[in-house]
Amino acid sequence: MHLSRWKTLLALLFSITLVASACAGSDEAATDDSAATDDSAATDDSADDSSQAADGGEMMVFSGETVIVTGPERDDPSVGALQESLDAFGEEANLVIEYTGDSAWEEQINIQVEAGTEPDISFFPQPGKLADFYRQGDIQALPDSTASIVRDNWDEGWLSFGTVDDTLVGIPAKTDAKSLVWYQPAVFEEKGYEIPETFDAFVALANDMIANGDTPLCVGIESDTATGWPFTDWTEEMVLRFEGPDVYDQWVNHEIPFNDPAIVAQMQAVIDLWNTEGMVFANGGSIQATNFGDNVQPLYDGTCLMHRQANFFASFFGNVVTDDGESVILGESDDPKAIDVFYFPANDGAPLLTAGIVAGAFHDKPEVWAVMEYLSSPAHAERRQEAQRRISGNDVSGYLSAVQGQDMSVYSPIEQSFIDILTNASVARFDASDLMPSQVGAGTFWTEGTSLVAGSIDAQTAADRIEASWP
Amino acid sequence: MKVLVTIVGVAISVGVFSALWVGVNLMFNKATKDWPLFSTLVGALLGFILFVVLHGNELLINPLDEQMDQSWIGRFIAFIWLPAIAAAVGGTVGWFLGRIDDPSTRLAIGIGTGVVAALVIAFMLRDGSGVITIGDGRETEPERSYLPAFRPFALANWTIIGGAVGAGWATLRKSNLIRTVAIFGSIGWLIGAFAASQLGTGPRIAAIIACLVPGLALGYVVGTSKIPNIVGAARIDEGARPWIFVGPAVFFIFVALIAPTILTLVLSFQNADSTEFVGLENYGTALSDPANFDTANWTNIFTSRIFILGLILFAIGLLLAMALGRQTGHTAQVDPPSGAIGISGIALVFFAIVTTLRGTIVNNLWWVFAVTLIATSLGLAIAVLADGVRFERVAKSIVFMPLAISFVGASVVWRLVYQSRDPSQSQTGAMNAAWVAIGRTTSDSSIGQIIWGILLVGAVLGFAYAAIRTLSNDVNMAVLYSVLGLIPIYLLYRLATGGFGALGERNGEFRGEPIQTLSEGPWNNFFLMIVLIWVQTGFAMVILSAAIKAVPGEFIEAAKIDGANDSDIFWRITIPQITPTIIVVVTTVIVLVMKVFDIVRVMTNGNFGTNVLANAMYAESFQFRNVGVGSTLAILLFLSVIPVMVYNIRKQQKEIA
Structure with a gap:
């Protein structure tokens, strides 16, 4: 209760300082697309209404919207393979999907959320953090159509990590066996x-x-x-x-x-x-x-x-x-x-x-859900695995997915044994x-x-x- | 593309700001030349600013929001229409007030405008029933309600406080009592009615009352004003001019420095996610957390070796000072040798304390003390010793060079130097490689031991010879050489009893245990400090060297004629002459060390008991999202830097004056 009055007082004080920037800086705000928060983002994508016409189960084709994805993975094979897989989907769906791997992702994502400049999708190695953001209202729950696709692709056990308070909010993007x-x-x-x-x-x-x-x-x-x-x-x-x-x-x-x-x-x-x-x-x-x-x-x-x-x-x-x-x-x-x-x-x-990485979406937009659906699909797992093995030049690419219905031949024998261990464990935590x-x-x-x-x-x-x- | 957009954006905003600044200057030019025009412009500007603030912060309903398309032109029009209308109305009112002399007409215009503006704002205040479009127009969030529910007591309080401030102001400035009280009372009323009430729960009528009272009061103030004569107009012009000139600077300092500081202070009294006030709880947490201040082992201080050694040194220094004092008739004569020994004793005692009491705050103290003392003394020593030597410039350039390296770069370099490997492997870090080589040669091979023995005995003899030679004309240097000579004697003792350096064996073979430079506490802190000392010595040296060169040659010549030796000249002429510079260097280094962050972050990330305030603040705020405690640490850091900063600035101002 004390909070609101002090916040308001500060807001009033601060707004006085903003006078000059507000009356002088509207042009500035309109051109600075990195601060795309309130009234400025309209510059880059003006023709986004067309995509909403396309609906239903068929693949949606968009008109070149940009989807920003961030995550903590930043080694060459991972980033290269992930971007390659995203590019392949971007071409099919006419989207520009940009992945940025950040070594300081842990802190960056907090700062971005606080500043309102969060990416569309982010990869969380810590489901606990995803849950925190969801409870704060930053992470969007999957819409029913997306959720049902994800449920088809993944075993219930894996989805539990992306489930907060009985709502599916995150999808597994990578799964690891630690034992x-x-x-x-x-x-x-x-x-x-x-x-x-x-x-x-x-x-x-x-x-x-x-x-x-x-x-x-x-x-x-x-x-x-x-x-x-x-x-x-x-x-x-x-x-x-x-x-x-x-x-x-x-x-x-x-x-x-x-x-x-x-x-x-x-x-x-x-x-x-x-x-x-x-x-x-x-x-x-x-x-x-x-x-x-x-x-x-x-x-x-x-x-x-x-x-x-x-x-x-x-x-x-x-x-x-x-x-x-x-x-x-x-x-x-x-x-x-x-x-x-x-x-x-x-x-x-x-x-x-x-362990694993769970993807969560910060924005409720059709192109974001399209990318999320893709990330949960066997097609993504196959493409990423194929690319990551090629780039790393190793029998073990470092990537592993327990998604159902993927072509196991993209994995080397040792990786197939990892997946066997993953899917056959008596108790997995x-x-x-x-x-x-x-x-x-x-x-x-x-x-x-x-x-x-x-x-x-x-x-x-x-x-x-x-x-x-x-x- | 993004670069271009940024450049254009910066250029436009710089242009707009300069145009604004020039425009305001020109406007005040008109105050003496064309009062009606000035009045019109002021009216327009005030109306514009008022509604930009209200509208820009989304306090008012905007019926155009949904009508306009989402292109930037559409959004601009949706935003600008209301401030534009307000500017036109304000300009018209200003135009009338600039011409009409009749007091009753003026009063009517003033109060009328105030009431109309108040009603417009009151009826347009958002009540929480609509939505605000955000981002690229496909997302919305529910609007907040700004209708106030009064707390009569708070409202009365704030209004009385405002009125009292106004009365005081009027008495001090000898301005019109009623008008000043009306202005300040209105501000108090507004704070009481909006900030001190429960926003978003009141009825529309409350908003109307809240706006109408200050509308009437301020309308009265405007209505009772008079058209100034030429002297009054000139006074307005002259009074405003200084504010216009310092305005931009004040604005940027406020936005970039003062506002964040106030906000941080407020956040430090709030909980982790800044939703509730918790009083001083965060300060209690920050000061009592053992990670920040751990006194658990304080009794170990008295049994630690360096504590005892420090006490002994201090006692020796004191005795020496008293012995010297007997010669000159003082109780104690603090001369360079006694002073240096005493200070080393105090330093060792301090080290004993900071290595026993652990925690982030203790670490910061240790950093400040050790880095400042060592970097300044080393810089001073190099500056003095290199002064007038043949390769002075080359030598100084080399010492100065680390200053050109970023802290992060220096940390990466030193991480490689400090690297350790398992004793079974060969060491890859330069320091441990040398340490292991020393250990191997002093403990393992008889030839190595013989060479070491010869070297050390040579060193002892060398120091002894130097001490005897200087004893006759320079007692200070003789004492220094004697003290330095103790080091090879100690090493000889170690050589005879098993060697020094990295020692250890396994299955009868030598396996030197490397120093776990970064992970073995508490001395890992000191290895981190070495990095900053390495960087800052160059800074201290350059500044002090310039000061030494500025010491007048006549003083030194005169002293030499009087029979002063080199140490007398250094301690009794150079040092007193450059004391102000030393203080500037010390305060600058203290402020810099207080804020140390990069080195700790890169080299240990605060693990192994090496955390410092700045790193803890970063981790709390951005990793653990405990903004309350993070802000508290920031405030503590800020408070501890302030006295030094103030002293530094005062000192510099005095020197200029």
Whole structure:
């Protein structure tokens, strides 16, 4: 109640300062299309009414409208392939679709929404953030026609991440499996190590390796402004494996506090595992100083024998300096340096930690929904995958989609095995940190986790601080 | 294309602004030459501005909004018609008032205009029943209602406050009491009726009353004015001219500086999404959050080695000063050697405190203290030592060069220098490579140890020789050499007891443990500060060097004749002469360091206990969307910079005067 009067007073004060710009700057506003908010956007697309005539299930053809798409993906293969796929659709539907990948997307999207210059569509790696925006009224719910198309293309389990308060607002644009362990089959064979079937066997295997003078694991949690997220992944894997999906859901929804003994115990379990003498090799000298992507080289060199990381880790193998100058062979192969994955095992069942990118629309316009429908389609997945494999020159493109009805031949055998893991998991849960409020999931869980890994605080303190930051 | 559009837009707005400025100047030229014309123009301008503000902020219903097409011409017409009509009406009223002398007619015109304008505004105020078209015309949002529901107490309060301010103003400026009270009372009434009421819930009649009262009052003010004689007109002209000249500057400072500051201050008293006032809660959070200010380990201060070392140094400095004081008859004579040792002691104690009390605010203090002290002293040292040397220019250019690199660029460079690798790998960062090489040669190989031993003994002897030579004529330098000589002696001790540098072994083989430069707290903070010191030393050096060169040669010659040695000249002539410059350098560096952001953001992003206020503010505001706490941190930063800024500006003003 106090708010409105002060806001109004400020607005009045401010409007006085705007006098000059309002009476002098109307021309300016009309020419500056980057600030296309109120009365200026009409300049670029004047002929947009024609598209509304076309309706129904057939492909709509527009008249050259621009759809702006943004997201956090900005590596060459991803951006190139995504833009290629969008261009292909843009040509069919006569739309100009521009994708901009931004390394500071996390902050940019907040600023843009606040300033009213948000893009038409944005990709959210954190469904929690999409939900926040939807509840604030920034993200538009899918209209029924679009929603029904999306429901046809995707399994219900995947749509749950784009569903907020029983309304479908986001569509999965990319799906990832996280419970994977990368290893060199030839080394395992040579030294007589067996792929573990349970988590206990995994730990036993690691201890065998230490006894033999090998280093079992590579771990790195550094990732620029997102430093700490691999630790949150490990914690989530442990919670899912030892506390079960119900506790996991309660944890995500804050029905139990973050510093619940069960969660603290699993955070401690991760640290204990990593701190086991001889367990971890960290290329940067310490776990917290090692970029998670830097671990490809020691894995290839055999300095460490296993690395738990999501399927998109594949895109880093392009950085490896190989013995023969060729790119690393991924998947089943006779090559002695080939790298493959096995499922990060659990003692009970086959729980899977997943992640992905969800697309949400900020503007309620027909061309935006047309692009959203396209993004949810198998055609998009096939095109993007085809292009991304070509551009990356890798067997694993880094892209993966669990959309139904796609032509599986665009995926390499190892990628098909990822998709198998994705679709066959007994229990699948989305990355918890991505579902939590951003203060926690993209904030304290990362930073306090990093402090915990660095040894400056203990698990209880870290959990207490994270709990205190929960909004 | 976008570039072109931007350039054209800027050109047009610059043109419009200059035309406006020239136009207002010309308008006031008319005040003495052609009063009716001036009156007409003022009337038109006031009417125009009033309705541009009301209309531009979408306070008024706009029946043309839906009629016009969505091209920019259509939207422009839909916007401009109302201000244009208001300008015409205002101009007409001004024209009449510029000519008609009869007081009763003037009063009628004034009050009539006020009432009509008030009624027009009151009836056109949006009531929340329509929609506002936004974007490219295909989207709409519901309009807000601006009909006020009075809070009688607040309304009366504000009106009385306004009237009282007006009465005070009239007394001070000796202007007409009733007219001034009417003007300020109207402003108070408007604040009370709109800002201090519940907007959007009242009836139309409330809006009419809210507008009619100030309409009548201001109409009365206009109606009771008189056509000024030539002296009065000249006074208006002269009174307005300075405001026209500073106007643009004031406007831009207000828009770009003052308004955001006020807004930030208001936001800092609100909750995360700025929907509710929470009082001082954010300040409490910001100051009590252990991430910002962690005093948990404060008892460790007293047991830390550098704290004890600092105390010892301080005690030595104090004793030395007292010993020197006995010679001159003072209690304590703070001379350069005693002063330097004492200051180092204080610095070490400070370091002990900031490395034990952790948190963002403590880090900021540490940054300010360490970077300012070290960058300024280093810059001063280089400026003095390089003065008059053969390769002075080359040397200074090299020290100055880092200043040309952006903070982000410097951070990237230093990240490479600091890089660490697992001990089993060869180090790729220059610093750790050197550190490991030192460790290897001092601990592992007998030849290496012998060479190190010879080098260090040579260094000790060298310092000893220098100290003895300078003892007779320059005690200060002798003390300095002796203190420096302690370093190789300490290293010799370390060499004998296992070596120094990166040490460590595994299975009997040397495996030097690199320094985790960026992730091992709390000294990682200091490694970040080195980057800024590296950049800022050049700045301090250049400014101080210029000041040193400006010290009059006669002073130095006179001192030399009196038998002063080099350190006497430096401490007793150069330093006092350049003290004002040193203060300018120190304050400038303090303000810059206070705001440090880029280096921390790029190198650690505030992880591992290296966060600083600016980075925390950015993260809170834009990553976690907690605008309340983010703004609070911004205000804290702002408040801590202000005293230094004020001091700096005062100092500079004094120097000019």
